[in-house]
């Protein structure tokens with residue numbers, strides 16, 4: 125009897141330990157990692173890359189989310205009955221039109237959402253992409269256009285699709301270091317971004333940002349390449365002396381700069397979605413010595429590993445909620461343009477990588493621990 129008792133108390137300790145180990149893994153929610161896609165300009169390529177072929181490729185690669193830079197209805201249809209969630213975009217030239225005329229906003233929703241929802245999983249609509257640099261004249265229309273698209277969805281009783289707009293890091297955050305002192309560039313911060321943050325908060329939407337460590341690395345001689353490529357060298361870090369936080373990669377530093385800038389405006393809890401990121405495998409000319417296939421592969425793999433680890437960023441434990449890699453398919457095999465594609469123009473991979481992931485491994489471990497705990501409990505009760 126005594127022996128059994130001591131055995132069960134041992135098991136109890138084991139049980140508590142295991143529960144403690146298992147608990148953190150159930151709290152972390154890893155970032156959803158998707159890709160961007162835009163229809164190639166040339167007609168021969170369009171025939172080759174039919175929407176059905178693209179959708180099938182995305183499904184076969186286990187990519188859970190796609191951002192369509194041009195929201196071609198045929199492409200939206202091609203993703204019906206897949207589990208791939210879509211991020212749609214309203215093109216910049218339409219923004220003033222949708223802002224000034226509610227019925228045009230409704231018409232856009234009728235054409236791009238209503239025929240496909242909910243068979244195609246549409247998660248978010250970005251009204252414009254980097255409108256501030258595309259045309260400063262359009263910026264004042266942004267919020268009104270977003271409101272009109274959102275209202276059209278509400279009128280159709282579609283509540284699950286959120287509405288936002290996409291900014292570009294370099295056009296709204298003038299200095300990223302130290303991240304804790306980052307602020308939005310004025311006057312756009314007060315005039316354009318603040319009211320949009322209020323809209324996002326009120327409608328449960330997310331802040332969308334194109335964020336390229338590659339560009340920041342190129343624009344600053346003091347950033348070592350290893351810091352941009354997530355390499356773990358002993359001296360690969362930068363300390364934010366204000367917060368005492370140590371940054372080990374450029375991506376987290378840029379994300380935290382965005383979070384700090386939002387915090388200045390009282391919106392530090394808005395979810396952040398990185399609407400574009402990546403590393404080119406070839407540059408425009410010989411001066412882009414770091415635009416290589418090797419670095420592109422290193423960046424992608426290290427980013428995927430980092431995001432799956434669920435470690436978040438120093439200022440946001442849960443990290444960014446989604447990240448879209450720019451881009452799925454190379455635009456053109458021409459010389460003299462930056463190439464970002466994960467796939468060549470003929471849809472073959474440039475290098476091998478796995479999109480999905482640790483999610484499965486983690487749930488397997490949880491299942492295993494769950495079974496074990498069940499057996500132990502059963503034993504204790506007997």
Ligand SMILES: *[C@@H]1O[C@H](CO)[C@@H](O)[C@H](O)[C@H]1NC(C)=O
Nearest residue numbers: 183203204205206207208245
């Ligand atoms: C989508 O996910 C659901 C539940 O997670 C699953 O039952 C279904 O088979 C999936 N569909 C596809 C096409 O993968």
Ligand SMILES: *[C@@H]1O[C@H](CO)[C@@H](O)[C@H](O)[C@H]1NC(C)=O
Nearest residue numbers: 221224225226227228229231
């Ligand atoms: C808004 O757009 C609709 C549909 O194109 C058009 O019939 C209407 O005249 C427009 N309204 C204004 C005020 O421009």
Ligand SMILES: *[C@@H]1O[C@H](CO)[C@@H](O)[C@H](O)[C@H]1NC(C)=O
Nearest residue numbers: 283284286325326327328329
């Ligand atoms: C926002 O999300 C919260 C929590 O998920 C929910 O309770 C609330 O009703 C949502 N608000 C809107 C406007 O959708």
Ligand SMILES: *[C@@H]1O[C@H](CO)[C@@H](O)[C@H](O)[C@H]1NC(C)=O
Nearest residue numbers: 457467468469470471472473
């Ligand atoms: C696909 O394109 C790449 C780059 O142009 C080339 O290296 C590769 O051999 C092609 N593969 C096939 C199967 O055509």
